[in-house]
Structures are given as C-alpha cells and as structure tokens.
Amino acid sequence: MxxxxxxxxxxxxxxxxxxxxxxxxxxxxxxxxxxxxxxxxxxxxxxxxxxxxxxxxxxxxxxxxxxxxxxxxxxxxxxxxxxxxxxxxxxxxxxxxxxxxxxxxxxxxxxxxxxxxxxxxxxxxxxxxxxxxxxxxxxxxxxxxxxxxxxxxxxxxxxxxxxxxxxxxxxxxxxxxxxxxxxxxIRPEFYTAMKSSTSERNAVLFVGGINYIKGIREALQTVDQLRKTLPIRFIVTGSGRKEDLLEMVTALGLKNVRAEDIEHRGMLSAAQLWETYHDAFCLLHPSYIDNSPNSVCEAQLAGLPVVASDVGGVASLVESHKTGLLTSMKVADMVEAVDSLWNDELLRESLTEEARKVSLQRFxxxxxxxxxxxxxxxxxxxx
Structure with missing residues (x-):
C-alpha cells in the first residue's frame, strides 16, 4: 500500500x-x-x-x-x-x-x-x-x-x-x-519507567514554557500559594527565559515565590525531559484548552503524577483520583490538588501505578x- x-x-x-x-x-x-x-x-x-x-x-x-x-x-x-x-x-x-x-x-x-x-x-x-x-x-x-x-x-x-x-x-x-x-x-524515552519514588522530590513541573494558554500564570499563582506552607520549587521547560517568569511574578504581585525557587530549563530533548521528571513530584498542566496534550501523556506513561485542568479532551486521558487529578481553572482548586499529592505518598503511588498501567496499554x-x-x-x- x-x-x-x-x-x-x-x-x-x-x-x-x-x-x-x-x-x-x-x-x-x-x-x-x-x-x-x-x-x-x-x-x-x-x-x-x-x-x-x-x-x-x-x-x-x-x-x-x-x-x-x-x-x-x-x-x-x-x-x-x-x-x-x-x-x-x-x-x-x-x-x-x-x-x-x-x-x-x-x-x-x-x-x-x-x-x-x-x-x-x-x-x-x-x-x-x-x-x-x-x-x-x-x-x-x-x-x-x-x-x-x-x-x-x-x-x-x-x-x-x-x-x-x-x-x-x-x-x-x-x-x-x-x-x-x-x-x-509517544516518544520512546517515556516508555521507560522513572527510577525513584516521588518522596525524594520537591518540585512542581510545568512544560508549557511561557505560553499563557497553557496556564503559566495560573501555575505561578498556584506555586506562590503553596509556598506559604510547603518548601516547593517550580521548574519550567519550553519557550521563554527565567527573566520572563520573574516579570510575570512581579506583574501578578506574587510574594511567596522567589527567584531562587524558580528554574527555567528551556527547550529539552525527550531524554532531558525524562531526566527532569526525577526532580518533580508532579506535573501541573493548567491549560485553558487542549485535546490530548503530549505533556500529560508522557508524564503518565513515565510515572509522574499529573494535576491537570478538566478542559477539552483531557478527561479522556485523566480519570480523576485514579490516573491523575482533574481540577477547574481556579487557582484554589489547583492548590488543593497539588497539596494533596505533596502530603499523601500513597496517593502519589496509586496514581502513578494506575496511570502507567493504563498508558502502557493505551500507547x-x-x-x-x-x-x-x-x-x-x-x-x-x-x-
């Protein structure tokens, strides 16, 4: 043919x-x-x-x-x-x-x-x-x-x-x-399971660069609220620079997330992104609209817990409280979801195990x- x-x-x-x-x-x-x-x-x-x-x-x-x-x-x-x-x-x-x-x-x-x-x-x-x-x-x-x-x-x-x-x-x-x-x-690198448990990591990962449609402002606001009580970091991959993120922090009037709490790693290869997963305890994907975002698919397949906004086709990927956590676009809802992951290792493990199991069949x-x-x-x- x-x-x-x-x-x-x-x-x-x-x-x-x-x-x-x-x-x-x-x-x-x-x-x-x-x-x-x-x-x-x-x-x-x-x-x-x-x-x-x-x-x-x-x-x-x-x-x-x-x-x-x-x-x-x-x-x-x-x-x-x-x-x-x-x-x-x-x-x-x-x-x-x-x-x-x-x-x-x-x-x-x-x-x-x-x-x-x-x-x-x-x-x-x-x-x-x-x-x-x-x-x-x-x-x-x-x-x-x-x-x-x-x-x-x-x-x-x-x-x-x-x-x-x-x-x-x-x-x-x-x-x-x-x-x-x-x-x-899915890119072949993500079929390999991550090496260690999430208990050793303290970063929230966002892979949408500085794209506001992917929810970078909401992600920053979520991390800012979480930093009132949690010693977390924020890692961004994709477009833009750290200076762009710091400008957003100022424009949004955020007080709890500091420059040293933010890392921008730029455009990464699949292998580099898979390695970056090992610094994070969850992927935060607060997008305004998406069909089947690769970032969510890859994280689930590799074994990184996902918190994602319930928009577009995302609910076909994430069954909330089974293969990830779905939220609204409200920052308070995202804060609650990420906080629950941070404080509940058993929840992280169950979401990781089920998401990878489903993803290996799906992909x-x-x-x-x-x-x-x-x-x-x-x-x-x-x-």
Whole structure:
C-alpha cells in the first residue's frame, strides 16, 4: 500500500512544531513492511524545495512564502504551492493521510482525487476563543486558519480521533464524517519507567514554557500559594527565559515565590525531559484548552503524577483520583490538588501505578500501528 502523508514534520533549519508522534508512527509502519510512505511538508524557512530520506522514510519539504506575507493573501501561496506538487505525484499513491487541519493541509489535499483520512489534532476555532484580548498576530492568523478549518473539513470523509472532545468537534463540523478511534505514538524515552519514588522530590513541573494558554500564570499563582506552607520549587521547560517568569511574578504581585525557587530549563530533548521528571513530584498542566496534550501523556506513561485542568479532551486521558487529578481553572482548586499529592505518598503511588498501567496499554506501539493499517484498509474500501 502506497500512502502519501501531509504533515508538519521537522526540518533541520527551523521546526515550528515537529510532531514527533508522526515520525514515530511512520517508522513503525515502515518496519512492519506493509506500507510505503512519502511525507510531504511545507516550510517557509528553507531556500528551496528539498527531498531527503531519514530512517528509510522519504520526505519532501516544499518552499512556501513567509507566513506573514502569505497571511495577507489568505495563505493562498502555500496552499497553491503544495496543491500543484500533489497533482504531479498523486497517481503514485493509493491513499492520503492528513495530519491535522490547523495548517491547511486538508485544504491542500482537497483538490486531489485520492481516498483520504485526517488525524485530528487541535482545533484553531476552539483555541481562538482563548487568545488574549490584546491584538496580536495570532488573532488574524488563527481567524484565517479557522475559516479553512471549518470550510474544508467536509472534503475529508474519514477521521482518526483520540478523545471524547475531538470526536464531538469533528461530528459538529462534519455530521457525515466516519470517525475511527486510535491513539498516537509517544516518544520512546517515556516508555521507560522513572527510577525513584516521588518522596525524594520537591518540585512542581510545568512544560508549557511561557505560553499563557497553557496556564503559566495560573501555575505561578498556584506555586506562590503553596509556598506559604510547603518548601516547593517550580521548574519550567519550553519557550521563554527565567527573566520572563520573574516579570510575570512581579506583574501578578506574587510574594511567596522567589527567584531562587524558580528554574527555567528551556527547550529539552525527550531524554532531558525524562531526566527532569526525577526532580518533580508532579506535573501541573493548567491549560485553558487542549485535546490530548503530549505533556500529560508522557508524564503518565513515565510515572509522574499529573494535576491537570478538566478542559477539552483531557478527561479522556485523566480519570480523576485514579490516573491523575482533574481540577477547574481556579487557582484554589489547583492548590488543593497539588497539596494533596505533596502530603499523601500513597496517593502519589496509586496514581502513578494506575496511570502507567493504563498508558502502557493505551500507547502500545504495535497496537497503534495495526489499528492504523486497519483504518487505511477501511478507507480504501469506503473512499
């Protein structure tokens, strides 16, 4: 079976959103030997089109206009560039697998006469509601992306979803959609269980950088309240710098969390993040909106207790008081949840054990690969 993937995969020049679960699935499909893959991705940062082979997988990176310039044309530059390329090669393939609708890949594939399936990721139309009121580039960019997301969703018949939330969004946007369930691959480092118990650690971990939609302000406020009674630290990974966090502390008027209580470790590899888990007794994920956040999936799989806001599809990952703790977006609720983890080692151990048990089944690589192949066969049978 020859399958053409449209996916925002990473490039050595600059990866805006590498989607490692995509490449992990590609490698497993290739190893099994029943599927031949070609991955097409657009990239405004390269000088010219590039074709390369990585780990036996053929990748094509297409040079497209700069995002901001192309936004002025409604992203028609990138759409037409990729569509023209797809028209030239479509005859070589049996099926098209589109990874996400946020970056117009489903629009690019809409003009191509191939059976299609789309893996749901996030939804720009939902995330847009949580942008700050202060005007910024993303307001216009996401508005245009949201138009394409809704306008062209019906051009695809089959969808792969993971959570109760993404299934409901797809069915709302496209009532006639055929929805398949399958989880996505987790980076291999996190299948290894953590080395030691959480009793030796005193940090709350936040992996959303300085992204306010991921809840960095609420995380800081939670740690500040906890520091009134607990000797905890706060570790942040991802975008930004420690100086940015300290500016937020000042702007929020926080009095209990000091500069020496905060550590910003920057952008980490999977191995580095797994090691960072060993400094924390929990992951705090107070996001305003999420579907199936990798940060939560990876922590549960590796054995780090999770406290997460009950938004989007998170409840499909976290069964509260069984595989983690779900809270509202209220800081007081997050404080109560994190405090209960700190003071109850048996609770931490039970959440860790059950979450890892469920996650090992949920993210079984062989099962995900087999289900993917079965979905491909169903798509070909009912295009």
């Amino acid at each position: 020859n399958v053409l993937w449209l996916a925002p995969t990473s490039h050595s020049s600059k990866a805006k959103h590498p989607m490692p679960w995509v490449t992990a699935l590609a490698q497993r499909l290739l190893e099994k030997g029943d599927v031949n893959l070609k991955v097409v991705s657009y990239n405004p940062f390269i000088d010219r089109d590039e074709e390369t082979v990585q780990d036996g997988i053929n990748y094509t990176f297409l040079k497209v206009p700069d995002d901001k310039w192309d936004l002025l044309r409604g992203y028609t530059g990138r759409i037409k560039r990729v569509q023209n390329y797809l028209r030239d090669i479509a005859g070589q393939y049996d099926l098209m697998h589109i990874h996400g609708a946020e970056q117009q890949y489903h629009v690019m594939g809409s003009a191509i006469d191939l059976p299609k399936v789309l893996s749901a990721q996030g939804f720009v139309t939902e995330y847009y509601r949580h942008l700050s009121k202060r005007p910024e580039y993303r307001h216009l960019s996401w508005l245009v992306a949201g138009y394409y997301e809704k306008r062209y969703m019906s051009s695809v018949k089959h969808f792969i979803c993971r959570t109760h939330w993404d299934k409901s969004i797809i069915r709302n946007l496209h009532p006639k959609a055929i929805v398949h369930h399958n989880w996505e691959m 079984d690589q062989q099962q995900i690969t087999s289900i993917t192949e079965n979905i491909y066969r169903e798509v070909l049978t009912n295009p």
